[in-house]
Amino acid sequence: MPMFVDSPHIPPTYCYRCPFDSTHPNCGLKCAQALETAILQYGAENVAAFIAEPVVGAALGAVPGPEGYFEKIREICDKYNVLFIADEVMTGWGRTGTMFGMEHWGVTPDIIATAKGMTSGYTPLAAIIAHNRVWEPLIANNSPFRAGHTLGANAVSSAGALAVIDYLLKNGLVDNSARMGEYFLQRMKEKLLPVPIIGDVRGKGLMLGFEIVKDKAAKTPFPAEMKMSSKLQAEAFQRGLVTYSCTGCLHGDSGDMILLAPPLIITKEQIDEIVDILVASAESLGKKTL
Amino acid sequence: MTIDSRQEQLLKRTFLDYTQMTEFLRNPLIFHKAQGLYYWDTEGRRYFDAIGGVFVATLGHGHPRVLEAMRRQMETMTFAPPLHGIADVTLDFIEKVGSVTPGNLKFIKPFSGGSEATESAMKFTRQYFKQTGHPSKYKFISRYWSYHGGTAGAMSASGSGARKSKFEPQMPGYLKVFPPTFYRDRFSSWEECNRFAAQTVEDVIVNEDPETIAGVLVEPVGNTGGIITPTAEYFQILRDVCTRYNVMLIFDEIITGYGKTGSMFAAQTYGVTPDIICCGKGLSAGVIPIAAMIAREDMAEVFWGSTEQNLAFAHGHTFAGNPLACAVGIAVTDEIVEKQLDKKARRLGDHLVMRLEQLKKYGVVREVRGKGILLGVELVRDTKSMAPYPELGIALKRTALKNGLILRIDPTWFAVAPALIAEESDLDEMCQLIEKSLVDALDEVTRSARTTAA
Numbered sequence: 185m186p187m188f189v190d191s192p193h194i195p196p197t198y199c200y201r202c203p204f205d206s207t208h209p210n211c212g213l214k215c216a217q218a219l220e221t222a223i224l225q226y227g228a229e230n231v232a233a234f235i236a237e238p239v240v241g242a243a244l245g246a247v248p249g250p251e252g253y254f255e256k257i258r259e260i261c262d263k264y265n266v267l268f269i270a271d272e273v274m275t276g277w278g279r280t281g282t283m284f285g286m287e288h289w290g291v292t293p294d295i296i297a298t299a300k301g302m303t304s305g306y307t308p309l310a311a312i313i314a315h316n317r318v319w320e321p322l323i324a325n326n327s328p329f330r331a332g333h334t335l336g337a338n339a340v341s342s343a344g345a346l347a348v349i350d351y352l353l354k355n356g357l358v359d360n361s362a363r364m365g366e367y368f369l370q371r372m373k374e375k376l377l378p379v380p381i382i383g384d385v386r387g388k389g390l391m392l393g394f395e396i397v398k399d400k401a402a403k404t405p406f407p408a409e410m411k412m413s414s415k416l417q418a419e420a421f422q423r424g425l426v427t428y429s430c431t432g433c434l435h436g437d438s439g440d441m442i443l444l445a446p447p448l449i450i451t452k453e454q455i456d457e458i459v460d461i462l463v464a465s466a467e468s469l470g471k472k473t474l
Numbered sequence: 475m476t477i478d479s480r481q482e483q484l485l486k487r488t489f490l491d492y493t494q495m496t497e498f499l500r501n502p503l504i505f506h507k508a509q510g511l512y513y514w515d516t517e518g519r520r521y522f523d524a525i526g527g528v529f530v531a532t533l534g535h536g537h538p539r540v541l542e543a544m545r546r547q548m549e550t551m552t553f554a555p556p557l558h559g560i561a562d563v564t565l566d567f568i569e570k571v572g573s574v575t576p577g578n579l580k581f582i583k584p585f586s587g588g589s590e591a592t593e594s595a596m597k598f599t600r601q602y603f604k605q606t607g608h609p610s611k612y613k614f615i616s617r618y619w620s621y622h623g624g625t626a627g628a629m630s631a632s633g634s635g636a637r638k639s640k641f642e643p644q645m646p647g648y649l650k651v652f653p654p655t656f657y658r659d660r661f662s663s664w665e666e667c668n669r670f671a672a673q674t675v676e677d678v679i680v681n682e683d684p685e686t687i688a689g690v691l692v693e694p695v696g697n698t699g700g701i702i703t704p705t706a707e708y709f710q711i712l713r714d715v716c717t718r719y720n721v722m723l724i725f726d727e728i729i730t731g732y733g734k735t736g737s738m739f740a741a742q743t744y745g746v747t748p749d750i751i752c753c754g755k756g757l758s759a760g761v762i763p764i765a766a767m768i769a770r771e772d773m774a775e776v777f778w779g780s781t782e783q784n785l786a787f788a789h790g791h792t793f794a795g796n797p798l799a800c801a802v803g804i805a806v807t808d809e810i811v812e813k814q815l816d817k818k819a820r821r822l823g824d825h826l827v828m829r830l831e832q833l834k835k836y837g838v839v840r841e842v843r844g845k846g847i848l849l850g851v852e853l854v855r856d857t858k859s860m861a862p863y864p865e866l867g868i869a870l871k872r873t874a875l876k877n878g879l880i881l882r883i884d885p886t887w888f889a890v891a892p893a894l895i896a897e898e899s900d901l902d903e904m905c906q907l908i909e910k911s912l913v914d915a916l917d918e919v920t921r922s923a924r925t926t927a928a
Contacts, residue, residue: 189646306552308796330638330640
């Protein structure tokens with residue numbers, strides 16, 4: 185049934201399973217080029233905006249856009265006067281090792297949508313942050329933005345966010361996220377990737393993930409009915425670790441991933457502990473299955 | 475008030491909801507503190523809060539019971555992992571809300587805002603029909619002059635042209651009828667007018683093909699349209715029509731819920747039980763974002779099934795049902811129930827109606843209407859022509875603030891909904907401020923009319 189006016193989608197930036205069967209960086213960034221094709225097909229005057237997560241969260245399990253991707257996106261958006269909205273709900277506030285995920289590409293979006301880490305879960309809050317060039321026309325046209333929510337800017341949530349952001353800045357947590365994230369990814373590559381059922385390990389800063397496969401060489405996923413990501417989540421849970429299971433990276437129905445986003449105050453010792461649990465869980469699950 | 479350059483710069487980096495910012499900057503207002511029935515701005519000026527912020531502060535500001543509940547919960551847990559489990563206090567919240575809802579509306583899904591609650595109600599209804607052999611039921615009927623929220627679906631359901639047109643095209647499948655107020659001058663009685671307006675809903679269902687209609691969404695007392703207060707019969711007809719055509723009757727009680735109309739829910743005030751109630755605002759007492767979608771238990775059963783069927787309501791929001799919000803919701807519900815504040819609303823409402831009716835002596839009031847303490851006053855140029863008087867409302871916006879009064883003014887009517895902690899003496903104080911503001915506003919408009927005429 186129609187949900188909204190039909191909106192185009194372009195292929196995801198999933199290099200491990202490249203939709204164009206190419207290999208970065210010699211791929212011509214066809215995934216970014218796809219945006220121009222979509223804009224031309226629908227007519228540039230009909231396309232208002234392109235929205236994307238700098239690092240894809242639950243849908244792919246911590247997959248960052250490839251190098252050069254968002255620069256190309258920015259170029260295409262500028263060429264066709266299409267706004268670029270960065271969905272930084274998960275990537276915002278130091279999660280990826282920079283304050284905002286887009287900083288990794290040095291690209292400025294037109295609008296940032298953010299939430300989650302902004303209050304560290306203490307109070308409900310989200311925000312849109314827009315570039316001058318987006319809201320100045322509304323001001324110039326004496327045109328109010330006729331939208332809002334009763335408790336949107338409420339004092340309690342705002343106080344929570346202020347406290348969290350102050351703490352982030354005072355305690356250098358964005359830097360810690362970058363350093364710990366690098367360490368975490370390295371340990372995962374060293375110890376988790378060799379495990380037979382682990383196909384790929386990736387991430388940026390403290391937003392990390394991995395894909396579970398049946399055949400590492402052929403990248404074959406397990407059948408969806410086997411619910412492998414839930415099973416891995418359960419194995420880790422039994423060992424005292426809370427993880428986030430995701431599915432659907434292959435054509436939207438099969439494919440199992442795990443997403444991790446630990447607090448930015450994490451230490452190397454804690455990372456070692458987590459990686460050990462993940463390895464034990466993956467090995468145990470692998471033995472039970474293969 | 476005067477603002478410094480820092481405040482001015484910051485105000486230029488945001489928008490107030492639904493507000494013309496250039497206008498606002500000419501007369502900015504920045505609040506600092508709130509307590510009980512009052513606000514104080516950053517310059518120490520006091521304001522009587524006649525509307526609980528925006529129909530939110532049911533228990534006034536800084537209510538000790540609510541703050542204590544928050545403090546205790548903050549020390550325990552403010553956020554449980556929503557995809558892994560549920561907080562114990564969230565279960566308590568579900569039990570608490572279920573103890574005050576009408577009929578078998580015991581299924582409760584908490585959210586963070588009214589828009590979320592109405593969006594969920596619509597998604598829930600569509601999925602419900604797909605899973606009960608009616609996959610083509612997807613359309614919703616709602617009214618012009620209504621407001622159900624700012625998100626895409628809720629906006630499509632809302633009937634407020636100027637608020638929507640800059641964001642259109644809207645979602646498909648949203649049909650509209652007019653509320654009874656629209657037809658009031660064409661009928662000899664309000665009752666007849668309401669019967670006609672209710673009948674138009676059935677007419678739309680029949681002519682669209684009932685198998686395509688999923689729900690009817692209404693505010694029992696419509697704020698945005700001017701405190702539209704239909705008759706009980708209006709809702710009885712809607713209830714009957716919805717039952718006959720297997721259509722969900724959804725009450726948007728985001729404003730009317732939580733005591734204001736004289737019962738916990740307007741459904742109880744009107745004696746009509748819908749299939750779904752959306753509530754918010756008052757449930758929060760203004761301290762934290764919280765709302766809820768409340769549905770018939772048997773509707774929810776359809777989403778369980780066996781593990782093989784893999785049924786689930788594929789919907790949710792990160793902060794929905796978070797422990798801190800639920801602790802607040804429990805405290806608010808307890809306070810209203812224990813102190814019988816819903817019944818108090820009825821008593822206060824009667825007193826308030828009497829006081830507001832006294833404003834008719836100025837010859838510019840067509841009607842005082844509403845339920846409980848949710849009341850509206852319609853302004854007209856004179857009681858013969860009954861022509862709307864927007865200039866008066868616009869002037870009233872200024873004079874109310876000057877007199878230290880926060881009122882909801884739109885501009886052909888104004889509304890009040892004071893917190894349920896108010897006593898009659900507080901209401902009298904409020905009415906004095908209203909009267910003074912109205913007189914000042916009348917002075918302003920008659921003076922400027924004379925100037926233009928001269």
